[in-house]
Amino acid sequence: MTQLDRNSLRVTVGDVTRELPTVRVGSVGRVPLVEFIGDSEFTNAAAQAMLPLIPPGTEVLLTVVTNALPLAHEISDRSGLPYVVARKKRRTYMQDPLIQDVPSMTLGVAETLWLDGPHAARLKGKRVTIVQDVVASGGTARALARLVERAGGTVAGYLAAFKQGTSNLPLTYLQELPESL
Numbered sequence: 001m002t003q004l005d006r007n008s009l010r011v012t013v014g015d016v017t018r019e020l021p022t023v024r025v026g027s028v029g030r031v032p033l034v035e036f037i038g039d040s041e042f043t044n045a046a047a048q049a050m051l052p053l054i055p056p057g058t059e060v061l062l063t064v065v066t067n068a069l070p071l072a073h074e075i076s077d078r079s080g081l082p083y084v085v086a087r088k089k090r091r092t093y094m095q096d097p098l099i100q101d102v103p104s105m106t107l108g109v110a111e112t113l114w115l116d117g118p119h120a121a122r123l124k125g126k127r128v129t130i131v132q133d134v135v136a137s138g139g140t141a142r143a144l145a146r147l148v149e150r151a152g153g154t155v156a157g158y159l160a161a162f163k164q165g166t167s168n169l170p171l172t173y174l175q176e177l178p179e180s181l
């Protein structure tokens with residue numbers, strides 16, 4: 001990882017290098033912006049590198065829209081593990097969804113997660129690994145863990161492409177990003 005200036009940070013995953021732009025977030029300062037959506041080459045490199053980090057015993061992956069979705073798709077495809085997706089908006093077709101507030105978000109917006117009932121059923125009795133693009137405060141990860149428990153599953157572990165900040169979750173990740181630049 002190379003800091004080019006306050007406006008960008010160069011990261012390399014596998015043989016793919018990207019210059020992440022930085023964005024201003026509240027009073028925190030500038031944080032590097034990781035975008036997997038729209039970048040299959042970067043997504044695929046990260047998914048491939050994350051395969052050995054999947055916690056042993058994992059039976060199902062759980063992720064949340066939007067940015068982590070292509071990553072979870074690729075990890076699922078490469079590992080053969082099924083994946084389940086929490087949404088951030090209610091959909092009219094949802095049946096008995098589990099609704100979970102995310103207490104605080106690094107990017108500055110409070111959010112609510114929605115897990116459709118039939119999808120929650122796929123977590124019941126399973127060892128579930130939570131997959132994210134970035135874990136910062138850990139608020140999203142904790143909300144996803146709560147959904148696993150409410151669905152009757154157990155959390156096998158937390159897997160992220162990048163860690164940013166000092167959350168004390170038992171997280172496996174590829175690289176650590178600076179909290180602010």
Ligand SMILES: O=C(O)c1cc(=O)[nH]c(=O)n1[C@@H]1O[C@H](COP(=O)(O)O)[C@@H](O)[C@H]1O
Pocket residue numbers: 032033034035064067068104105106107132133134135136137138139140141
């Ligand atoms: O696109 C995003 O939502 C996102 C971009 C980014 O550069 N960094 C980033 O942390 N996020 C999202 O912010 C959430 C992590 O923040 P915490 O809940 O504070 O750990 C995840 O849902 C990420 O998808």
